[in-house]
Amino acid sequence: xxxxxxxxxxxxxxxxxxxxxxxxxxxxxxxxxxxxxxxxxxxxxxxxxxxxxxxxxxxxxxxxxxxxxxxxxxxxxxxxxxxxxxxxxxxxxxxxxxxxxxxxxxxxxxxxxxxxxxxxxxxxxxxxxxxxxxxxxxxxxxxxxxxxxxxxxxxxxxxxxxxxxxxxxxxxxxxxxxxxxxxxxxxxxxxxxxxxxxxxxxxxxxxxxxxxxxxxxxxxxxxxxxxxxxxxxxxxx
Amino acid sequence: xxxxxxxxxxxxxxxxxxxxxxxxxxxxxxxxxxxxxxxxxxxxxxxxxxxxxxxxxxxxxxxxxxxxxxxxxxxxxxxxxxxxxxxxxxxxxxxxxxxxxxxxxxxxxxxxxxxxxxxxxxxxxxxxxxxxxxxxxxxxxxxxxxxxxxxxxxxxxxxxxxxxxxxxxxxxxxxxxxxxxxxxxxxxxxxxxxxxxxxxxxxxxxxxxxxxxxxxxxxxxxxxxxxxxxxxxxxxxxxxxxxxxxxxxxxxxxxxxxxxxxxxxxxxxxxxxxxxxxxxxxxxxxxxxxxxxxxxxxxxxxxxxxxxxxxxxxxxxxxxxxxxxxxxxxxxxxxxxxxxxxxxxxxxxxxxxxxxxxxxxxxxxxxxxxxxxxxxxxxxxxxxxxxxxxxxxxxxxxxxxxxxxxxxxx
Numbered sequence: 001x002x003x004x005x006x007x008x009x010x011x012x013x014x015x016x017x018x019x020x021x022x023x024x025x026x027x028x029x030x031x032x033x034x035x036x037x038x039x040x041x042x043x044x045x046x047x048x049x050x051x052x053x054x055x056x057x058x059x060x061x062x063x064x065x066x067x068x069x070x071x072x073x074x075x076x077x078x079x080x081x082x083x084x085x086x087x088x089x090x091x092x093x094x095x096x097x098x099x100x101x102x103x104x105x106x107x108x109x110x111x112x113x114x115x116x117x118x119x120x121x122x123x124x125x126x127x128x129x130x131x132x133x134x135x136x137x138x139x140x141x142x143x144x145x146x147x148x149x150x151x152x153x154x155x156x157x158x159x160x161x162x163x164x165x166x167x168x169x170x171x172x173x174x175x176x177x178x179x180x181x182x183x184x185x186x187x188x189x190x191x192x193x194x195x196x197x198x199x200x201x202x203x204x205x206x207x208x209x210x211x212x213x214x215x216x217x218x219x220x221x222x223x224x225x226x227x228x229x230x231x232x233x234x235x236x237x
Numbered sequence: 238x239x240x241x242x243x244x245x246x247x248x249x250x251x252x253x254x255x256x257x258x259x260x261x262x263x264x265x266x267x268x269x270x271x272x273x274x275x276x277x278x279x280x281x282x283x284x285x286x287x288x289x290x291x292x293x294x295x296x297x298x299x300x301x302x303x304x305x306x307x308x309x310x311x312x313x314x315x316x317x318x319x320x321x322x323x324x325x326x327x328x329x330x331x332x333x334x335x336x337x338x339x340x341x342x343x344x345x346x347x348x349x350x351x352x353x354x355x356x357x358x359x360x361x362x363x364x365x366x367x368x369x370x371x372x373x374x375x376x377x378x379x380x381x382x383x384x385x386x387x388x389x390x391x392x393x394x395x396x397x398x399x400x401x402x403x404x405x406x407x408x409x410x411x412x413x414x415x416x417x418x419x420x421x422x423x424x425x426x427x428x429x430x431x432x433x434x435x436x437x438x439x440x441x442x443x444x445x446x447x448x449x450x451x452x453x454x455x456x457x458x459x460x461x462x463x464x465x466x467x468x469x470x471x472x473x474x475x476x477x478x479x480x481x482x483x484x485x486x487x488x489x490x491x492x493x494x495x496x497x498x499x500x501x502x503x504x505x506x507x508x509x510x511x512x513x514x515x516x517x518x519x520x521x522x523x524x525x526x527x528x529x530x531x532x533x534x535x536x537x538x539x540x541x542x543x544x545x546x547x548x549x550x551x552x553x554x555x556x557x558x559x560x561x562x563x564x565x566x567x568x569x570x571x572x573x574x575x576x577x578x579x580x581x582x583x584x585x586x587x588x589x590x591x592x593x594x595x596x597x598x599x600x601x602x603x604x605x606x607x608x609x610x611x612x613x614x615x616x617x618x619x620x621x622x623x624x625x626x627x628x629x630x631x632x633x634x635x636x637x638x639x640x641x642x643x644x645x646x647x
Contacts, residue, residue, distance in 0.1 A: 031518060
């Protein structure tokens with residue numbers, strides 16, 4: 001150990017205690033500062049739940065016909081197609097959206113998408129009046145799958161009717177599990193490798209064709225307009 | 238078809254080799270695919286460096302290094318061994334966070350961290366072998382002549398055992414790649430035991446690497462010499478591990494983007510910001526402990542000297558600054574800032590290890606050691622071996638993306 005040129009032993013000990021006390025005093029506000037994080041940007045909420053094939057942002061509500069709804073603070077809801085549906089169908093070639101001012105009914109076809117010359121209806125997750133449509137989606141439908149819960153919203157509605165219908169939508173862990181179950185139900189073990197992207201992980205884009213090259217159209221329809229959802233609609237009508 | 242997505246076994250071994258080793262290409266196509274700038278640079282370094290390493294073993298240490306009796310430790314110990322051990326600490330830091338503290342959100346980075354740790358230790362072992370020479374003498378300190386009072390003895394055993402533990406921790410990825418499902422599932426039972434062994438061994442040898450320098454109080458500059466050296470080394474290894482994991486994961490996500498985008502989405506920004514909280518607090522504690530070391534050593538009057546300037550650079554620029562940057566990154570959710578702080582942290586720990594084992598060691602000797610070109614080339618070669626191994630493994634085994642057959646299994 002070196003000699004203490006400037007300080008006597010007592011003064012040096014005092015300096016050591018002082019630094020220790022200073023550390024503790026500063027550590028508390030520092031720790032609080034570090035722990036009190038600012039809220040995360042909304043678009044970065046993509047991985048709030050652990051595990052599974054799909055992630056669903058916390059503010060997204062899913063319908064069993066794979067349309068999602070996200071409500072803004074002004075009460076207007078954005079509607080889009082979930083990640084499962086985008087991966088199932090692959091790049092979209094054309095979108096037909098409802099007119100601004102028209103009304104959409106929960107469980108009734110609200111828009112149509114075209115993939116490889118086949119047309120599919122997508123059911124509305126809510127009742128409401130259309131306030132806006134996404135023109136970028138009309139111009140560049142093939143890019144919709146890149147950001148399914150963000151820039152790929154399709155139209156906006158001012159929701160109408162009973163709020164109870166919102167409760168039937170799935171969110172958080174339930175929504176994630178719904179997508180995982182839907183994927184796994186479609187996936188017999190011997191067909192798994194084809195439906196998955198290389199190196200495993202997420203289902204490959206357009207995996208409906210991998211699962212059933214000849215009957216993929218029916219498979220997509222069964223997912224986007226499931227029997228029980230159509231019946232719901234018919235009952236309400 | 239890619240190796241990791243394969244479920245059914247290929248019909249014969251040629252097909253297996255083509256799928257699992259040549260990435261589904263013929264050997265000729267595979268060789269052509271290696272014609273990339275990164276592969277060519279790595280190839281050139283290996284081509285130049287491996288003969289130098291062979292020459293070192295044939296002609297001895299004096300033939301390739303500027304080391305002598307006064308300065309027996311140089312670049313290889315400072316960079317490859319001391320820095321390598323610290324930077325490989327991400328393995329035990331992340332494994333402990335996920336499996337012992339239960340922070341499951343960090344699980345996507347466990348395998349890359351363990352792989353980095355394993356390869357880091359491989360480089361440490363290579364660096365040590367090159368530095369020590371006569372590898373056939375290795376069993377003596379380990380098994381035949383127990384020097385139980387020597388820090389070197391503890392260090393040798395800890396490094397050897399921890400390297401084995403890291404291989405064991407990484408084995409599941411290898412078994413998934415090889416399609417050995419039964420063994421893989423059986424191994425899952427030992428995960429927690431392996432993690433605990435890894436944390437214990439790391440605690441021991443990270444600190445004993447610092448203890449090593451307690452033996453040279455007259456050679457090491459007073460600003461760096463402190464009875465707290467083992468604590469400094471242990472605490473800074475946690476910071477180095479966090480820094481290296483952030484740095485490595487952001488690099489991997491860029492370099493292996495094609496592979497990752499097909500996998501389950503990983504919230505890398507969230508993980509980075511979460512890790513930066515740990516980085517901020519650890520570096521903050523480390524800074525104050527270093528200040529305490531200066532006061533306890535009564536050496537603060539040396540802060541005004543040339544070596545003092547180097548010490549202050551390390552303290553303020555590479556410990557306090559990254560600590561504050563990590564804190565801001567965590568508070569304001571700035572993943573980019575956290576990555577910059579991680580780079581500063583990694584550089585800071587390398588600077589510290591180089592200072593302790595080289596620049597501040599024999600600091601007042603009349604003839605200062607400067608590494609030879611061969612030494613630098615050898616160090617580069619060892620690092621290139623690590624980078625090449627990392628790329629080879631990540632391109633084949635389920636490291637950055639989960640194997641679909643083993644979802645949720647440890």
